[in-house]
Amino acid sequence: MSRPAPNDPRRSRLMAQVRQKDTAAERRVALILRGLGIFYRKNVRSLPGSPDLANKHKRWAIFVQGCFWHHHRGCRRATVPKTNQAFWVEKFGVNRRRDAHAVRALRRDGYRVAFVWECELDRPEALAKRLSEILETRCIDVC
Template sequence: MKINRPDAETSARMARIRQKGTKIEVAVALALRDLGLHYRKNVRKLPGSPDFANKSKRWAIFVHGCFWHHHTGCHRATVPKSNRRFWLNKFRDNMRRDARSVRLLRREGYRVVVIWECQEPRIRDKLAKILESGSVNS
């Protein structure tokens, strides 16, 4: 069974959505700097290319958009009405890929934190999970 792709208008609208340098990513970067944590961005050599990572301290952070990564229970995780099957499959695949990336990183000994777009007020609490598991300051 063939699943239709979004129409040209929808594709153009979705293409305009920022992928890097989003408000939540900037807020996470500021919080990491305030905590004195050193990091690299979009580390392609690690599973899932975490948005922020420190290989020597073995921690990684993913910053997920609630829509694209389909944050369970979040009001931003809507499913478009047109081409519903395509979107449900896309969200399912994104969620599986995300879970696999986290699993692989943890298997390699990384502490992993996922920060959702809607969790901006809780960034520091989420980052504390990295700090409490061991000394990450440097």
């Protein structure tokens, strides 16, 4: 994947501020899990895809996805920038393929895998219910 040359210093500064781990969304999901009494580790690098939250003993992993960066289908936040559209479409495709590869590897290893989308944090009660159902039972739910 070729990267465009930064042509706007303001845009470059803005993009440099985007966090890759310990994001606000990850912290909010961690708070929900703590409230449910569910134990986890953050950014588990020893697992495929370095899940944002995981419990190796109970064999589950959660990826907290930004709707824009991982192009959440059907979400109003999953826009494609008008500038350099070809680059962005390719970038979103690469992100989604990488996510799918990590999920397959985790499932092969016997893990339950869930995605929490950034837009789900608008309804924390519903998200808490979904997470408790996924993590407390043998339910699998990948959105």
